Amino acid sequence: MKQSELFTKTRKEAPKDEVSKNAQLLIKAGFIDKEMAGVYSFLPLGLRVLRKIEGIIRKHMDEAGGKEILMTVLQDKGAWQSTGRWSDEVVDNWFKTKLKNGSELGLGFTHEEPITKIMKNFVFSYKDLPFYAYQIQTKFRNEQRAKSGLMRCREFLMKDLYSFSKDKEEHEKFYEKMKDVYMNIFSELGMGKKTYLTISSGGSFSKYSYEFQTISDAGEDEIYIIDDQKKIAINKDDFSEEILSDFGLDLDKNSLKKAKSIEVGDIYSLGHKFSEAIGLKYKTQDGKEEFVYMGSYGMSPTRLMGAVVELNSDENGIIWPENIAPFSVHLVMLPSKDGKVKETADKIYDDLKNKGVDVFYDDRENASFGEKLKDADLIGIPTRILITQKTLEQNSVEIKKRNESKVDMIKLTDLLSVF
Amino acid sequence: MKQSELFTKTRKEAPKDEVSKNAQLLIKAGFIDKEMAGVYSFLPLGLRVLRKIEGIIRKHMDEAGGKEILMTVLQDKGAWQSTGRWSDEVVDNWFKTKLKNGSELGLGFTHEEPITKIMKNFVFSYKDLPFYAYQIQTKFRNEQRAKSGLMRCREFLMKDLYSFSKDKEEHEKFYEKMKDVYMNIFSELGMGKKTYLTISSGGSFSKYSYEFQTISDAGEDEIYIIDDQKKIAINKDDFSEEILSDFGLDLDKNSLKKAKSIEVGDIYSLGHKFSEAIGLKYKTQDGKEEFVYMGSYGMSPTRLMGAVVELNSDENGIIWPENIAPFSVHLVMLPSKDGKVKETADKIYDDLKNKGVDVFYDDRENASFGEKLKDADLIGIPTRILITQKTLEQNSVEIKKRNESKVDMIKLTDLLSVF
Numbered sequence: 158m159k160q161s162e163l164f165t166k167t168r169k170e171a172p173k174d175e176v177s178k179n180a181q182l183l184i185k186a187g188f189i190d191k192e193m194a195g196v197y198s199f200l201p202l203g204l205r206v207l208r209k210i211e212g213i214i215r216k217h218m219d220e221a222g223g224k225e226i227l228m229t230v231l232q233d234k235g236a237w238q239s240t241g242r243w244s245d246e247v248v249d250n251w252f253k254t255k256l257k258n259g260s261e262l263g264l265g266f267t268h269e270e271p272i273t274k275i276m277k278n279f280v281f282s283y284k285d286l287p288f289y290a291y292q293i294q295t296k297f298r299n300e301q302r303a304k305s306g307l308m309r310c311r312e313f314l315m316k317d318l319y320s321f322s323k324d325k326e327e328h329e330k331f332y333e334k335m336k337d338v339y340m341n342i343f344s345e346l347g348m349g350k351k352t353y354l355t356i357s358s359g360g361s362f363s364k365y366s367y368e369f370q371t372i373s374d375a376g377e378d379e380i381y382i383i384d385d386q387k388k389i390a391i392n393k394d395d396f397s398e399e400i401l402s403d404f405g406l407d408l409d410k411n412s413l414k415k416a417k418s419i420e421v422g423d424i425y426s427l428g429h430k431f432s433e434a435i436g437l438k439y440k441t442q443d444g445k446e447e448f449v450y451m452g453s454y455g456m457s458p459t460r461l462m463g464a465v466v467e468l469n470s471d472e473n474g475i476i477w478p479e480n481i482a483p484f485s486v487h488l489v490m491l492p493s494k495d496g497k498v499k500e501t502a503d504k505i506y507d508d509l510k511n512k513g514v515d516v517f518y519d520d521r522e523n524a525s526f527g528e529k530l531k532d533a534d535l536i537g538i539p540t541r542i543l544i545t546q547k548t549l550e551q552n553s554v555e556i557k558k559r560n561e562s563k564v565d566m567i568k569l570t571d572l573l574s575v576f
Numbered sequence: 577m578k579q580s581e582l583f584t585k586t587r588k589e590a591p592k593d594e595v596s597k598n599a600q601l602l603i604k605a606g607f608i609d610k611e612m613a614g615v616y617s618f619l620p621l622g623l624r625v626l627r628k629i630e631g632i633i634r635k636h637m638d639e640a641g642g643k644e645i646l647m648t649v650l651q652d653k654g655a656w657q658s659t660g661r662w663s664d665e666v667v668d669n670w671f672k673t674k675l676k677n678g679s680e681l682g683l684g685f686t687h688e689e690p691i692t693k694i695m696k697n698f699v700f701s702y703k704d705l706p707f708y709a710y711q712i713q714t715k716f717r718n719e720q721r722a723k724s725g726l727m728r729c730r731e732f733l734m735k736d737l738y739s740f741s742k743d744k745e746e747h748e749k750f751y752e753k754m755k756d757v758y759m760n761i762f763s764e765l766g767m768g769k770k771t772y773l774t775i776s777s778g779g780s781f782s783k784y785s786y787e788f789q790t791i792s793d794a795g796e797d798e799i800y801i802i803d804d805q806k807k808i809a810i811n812k813d814d815f816s817e818e819i820l821s822d823f824g825l826d827l828d829k830n831s832l833k834k835a836k837s838i839e840v841g842d843i844y845s846l847g848h849k850f851s852e853a854i855g856l857k858y859k860t861q862d863g864k865e866e867f868v869y870m871g872s873y874g875m876s877p878t879r880l881m882g883a884v885v886e887l888n889s890d891e892n893g894i895i896w897p898e899n900i901a902p903f904s905v906h907l908v909m910l911p912s913k914d915g916k917v918k919e920t921a922d923k924i925y926d927d928l929k930n931k932g933v934d935v936f937y938d939d940r941e942n943a944s945f946g947e948k949l950k951d952a953d954l955i956g957i958p959t960r961i962l963i964t965q966k967t968l969e970q971n972s973v974e975i976k977k978r979n980e981s982k983v984d985m986i987k988l989t990d991l992l993s994v995f
Contacts, residue, residue: 163643164698164707164740190694192648193681198694199646201709207646224582227618227626229611230649230714231671231731252650254671254683256730257720262612264673264683275609275617279583284942288583290620295649295714301676311675312650321583523703 158201158484159506160519165200167532178375179463180306182475186535188483195303195311202536203462205483207314210458210465211293213345213480214316221338223291223318228271230295232263236270240434250298252311264297269427269453272319273435280321280449282440287327291318293458305377307463308419314459320452323439325428328450332426335454339369339422340388346461347478348468352421353390355380356400363426365400368392369456370418375467378420381413390418419464427451475537476560484517486576487538491526493546502544505554505572514576534559542572577620577903578925579938584619586951597794598882599725601894605954607902614722614730621955622881624902626733629877629884630712632764632899633735640757642710642737647690649714651682655689659853669717671730683716688846688872691738692854699740699868701859706746710737712877724796726882727838733878739871742858744847747869751845754873758788758841759807765880766897767887771840772809774799775819782845784819787811788875789837794886797839800832809837838883846870894956895978903936905995906957910945912965921963924973924991933995953978961991 165187172191175181180197183189188203199207215225231254237243243263245251252264265271272290279285296315303309318335322328336354343352352371359366370380370390379393383406391400393415401408432438432448441447462481469476479485486509490502499520506518517538519529526545533541543555553566556575567575584606591610594600599616602608607622618626634644650673656662662682664670671683684690691709698704715734722728737754741747755773762771771790778785789799789809798812802825810819812834820827851857851867860866881900888895898904905928909921918939925937936957938948945964952960962974972985975994986994 162641162707164695164704164709166698168697187698190697192650192690193652196648196650196652198648198690200694201643201645204644204646222581224620225623226620227623229615229617229731231611231615231716233612233615252673252681254673257718262671271611271617275619276583278587278609279585279606285583288581290583297650299676312648 158517160517161521163201165202167535175306176304177306177308177463177467178470179308179466182466182470182535183307183463186475186537189307193311195300195309197307197310197459202483206462206477206481207458209481210346210461211314211316214342214456214458215293217338217342217345218291218316218318221289221318221334223289226290226292227294228265228268228275228292230264230297232265232271234261234263236274236435237263240270240431242270250300252297252299265294266296266298267315267453267455268292268294268317269319269431269451270435273431273437273451276321276449277435277437280437280439283323283442286439286449287320287322287331289318289320289331291316291454305375305463307459308375308467309377310459313457316456316458318454320454321437322450322452323441323447324450328426328452332424332452335424335452336367339424339454339456342456343369343371343421346465346481348421348464351468353380353382353388353418355390355392355418356395356404357392357423358395358400359425362428362430365403366423366425368420369422371421371464371468372416373419373464373467374417376417376419378418379415380418381410381415383408383413385414419460419467421461421464422454422456424454425452427453470537473531474535477537477539479539482537482539484538485515486540486542487517487519487533487536488542489519489529489533489544491529491543491545492522493549498544498546498549501549501569505542505544505569508573509576512573512576577936579936580940582620584621586954594725595723596725596727596882596886597889598727598885601885601889601954602726602882605894605956608726612730614719614728616726616729616878621902625881625896625900626877628900628902629765629880630733630735633761633875633877634712636757636761636764637710637735637737640708640737640753642708645709645711646713647684647687647694647711649683649716651684651690653680653682655693655854656682659689659850661689669719671716671718684713685715685717686734686872686874687711687713687736688738688850688870689854692850692856692870695740695868696854696856699856699858702742702861705858705868706739706741706750708737708739708750710735710873724794724882726878727794727886728796729878732876735875735877737873739873740856741869741871742860742866743869747845747871751843751871754843754871755786758843758873758875761875762788762790762840765884765900767840767883770887772799772801772807772837774809774811774837775814775823776811776842777814777819778844781847781849784822785842785844787839788841790840790883790887791835792838792883792886793836795836795838797837798834799837800829800834802827802832804833838879838886840880840883841873841875843873844871846872889956892950893954896956896958898958901956901958903957904934904959906936906938906952906955906960908938908948908952908960908962910948910962910964911941912968917963917965917968920968920988924961924963924988927992928995931992931995 380390590603799809
């Protein structure tokens with residue numbers, strides 16, 4: 158894509174009420190725009206990153222046997238009343254609205270209830286189980302405060318997978334597998350080394366569940382690291398003698414390393430909670446009726462985008478990991494009076510595109526050298542190719558990685574072979 | 577995909593309150609599920625079709641120079657008050673909700689206001705214009721009645737593109753181009769011959785605008801066909817002596833063919849309506865300040881999915897056009913006692929997949945021959961390959977197109993060369 162054709166520009170300032178680093182950088186670099194606190198639009202560069210994160214998640218969900226669906230934002234209250242989660246006193250972050258006839262509707266903050274209801278149309282026999290359905294869909298949570306940028310939004314994208322199994326044993330096989338699947342996703346996003354499988358209390362469904370926590374000073378959570386090699390931790394809020402003894406851990410709280418962290422995923426064993434309330438049953442091989450044993454597995458692509466920025470930046474801007482960068486290469490040209498630099502840069506752009514390289518081309522004629530370099534650092538594409546009158550005189554371009562300070566001169570004739 | 581791994585099943589009945597053909601067929605075939613009137617979840621087969629429709633639209637929008645973005649559902653009232661569209665008395669299909677602090681929010685039914693506000697950060701000079709931004713995003717309309725299935729939803733996907741031009745002349749060049757782009761999309765969806773560029777009154781923004789209307793008895797609109805060759809019509813609601821004379825048409829209303837139709841798209845010249853209300857200005861080459869001249873271009877992928885089903889079905893089910901079918905080939909096998917049929921079918925499935933063919937494989941062991949054929953017709957994949965004991969005895973399979981009655985026997989050795 159040519160930068161001259163992109164309508165966004167870098168901005169000197171983010172909105173004054175924007176305190177999080179991720180939102181400040183993403184707004185200044187033109188990736189997102191703030192509609193209101195906790196509600197952001199994704200502009201072309203931001204949407205490219207988001208789609209790449211979604212792509213990585215989707216690949217892993219499909220490989221794990223997940224089938225993709227898309228459920229609705231608008232929620233009829235019936236199923237939520239069955240599980241006791243309709244009341245604002247039980248769930249304090251509902252957004253609610255009304256039909257013309259006065260019927261109250263909710264905006265989905267999660268989808269256990271509707272998916273359990275849907276599956277009543279399709280699950281009858283033990284032969285129909287197990288299976289796994291997931292979606293990447295917009296969720297709404299009426300947060301009291303939303304000041305962590307993309308990390309705590311009122312409107313955000315969530316990947317939520319739901320598992321449907323015959324019994325606890327079958328469920329646990331998949332639940333264990335998902336622990337690895339999740340860690341593989343975080344590794345692919347370049348945050349594997351900082352992410353811990355974290356024991357937490359299970360909410361109302363089971364005694365314990367697991368979160369995935371990534372160490373960062375921008376995090377709203379705190380964890381105690383139990384095993385740095387195996388990447389296991391306990392959420393500080395849930396730390397207790399009981400939990401230690403349940404997990405057979407003989408540890409002194411004071412000897413454990415504590416760290417601030419971002420919750421980047423969570424996986425729950427739901428047991429029969431939803432299937433019993435909503436009536437999702439199947440016939441066993443012996444002809445008995447049993448409730449389906451469920452699990453849910455959440456992960457937010459938008460929050461992950463915020464977390465990646467928190468983890469990957471310097472004083473000049475964002476430093477995107479290669480596989481989710483909006484483009485692989487930022488080709489920056491400073492035009493010469495005789496037009497030769499632009500002419501050469503145009504050709505490099507075409508050649509790289511033809512080779513299948515994802516190039517963002519700063520072809521702007523009226524931006525200064527300083528502006529161009531500053532913009533490139535702020536936007537944070539992994540590899541920058543610079544071509545100016547001076548480099549052209551040596552039949553060369555300058556190549557620099559965003560995360561290194563070293564600059565290499567490469568001959569024009571050798572450039573294509575680098576990619 | 578193997579049918580045995582897909583959790584959806586065909587259903588004998590759609591919900592009793594579902595009167596539209598598109599929703600009845602799509603629910604019975606397991607493509608969608610009804611959350612409430614006008615609100616549908618997309619199940620795996622349905623989501624595949626939807627993504628293909630989106631892909632066709634996206635390709636055409638990108639080729640026309642559109643840059644994709646993703647705006648928000650939740651809407652702050654500020655910009656909407658500036659244009660006078662916040663009040664429920666002016667816009668009667670708002671869904672509204674509230675933040676914890678009591679501030680009212682709307683759920684976007686369209687996005688002229690927020691996109692105009694966003695662009696104030698990026699448009700300063702004539703050099704920044706023209707440009708085009710679009711999204712494929714979920715919209716909400718609080719419809720009094722919703723009984724046309726996917727064709728009139730309370731929650732639905734919309735592709736909305738917005739154009740930003742210096743003046744009327746620049747705008748009109750793009751507006752004219754979009755007429756062709758839209759017709760090309762409808763042709764690609766197999767509905768080109770039934771779709772008319774339809775003159776209608778322009779709403780509050782301009783004297784006239786254009787809709788795209790596709791002839792169908794399921795439509796909620798009516799058009800008069802003016803030119804069947806050039807595919808031009810007038811919306812019956814807007815038909816008047818004045819409109820005829822404005823377009824230089826000398827026609828007798830009674831001589832024109834009238835037809836029921838589905839509105840499948842609309843394109844509006846917005847002029848300065850939004851830029852003036854919200855203050856989106858630019859500096860001309862002469863240093864004067866001017867308001868940006870805007871246009872908006874709508875088209876709903878979910879409504880199109882409904883329209884395609886209305887246009888392409890028979891008494892046995894859906895007949896998907898090749899390029900938006902959930903799969904290209906439905907491989908149906910009826911197992912034999914010796915396991916040979918399944919063994920051969922498994923191999924065909926692998927071979928076709930390896931060749932890049934999108935295959936849905938009915939590998940179910942416990943469904944009857946009748947059920948399998950009935951399901952295949954209902955689901956409506958364009959090509960069916962049938963393998964049974966009988967065909968295998970002739971070293972052959974049966975091939976049948978969903979939209980033809982003719983059945984061809986093809987030798988196993990020749991099968992791959994057909995695809």
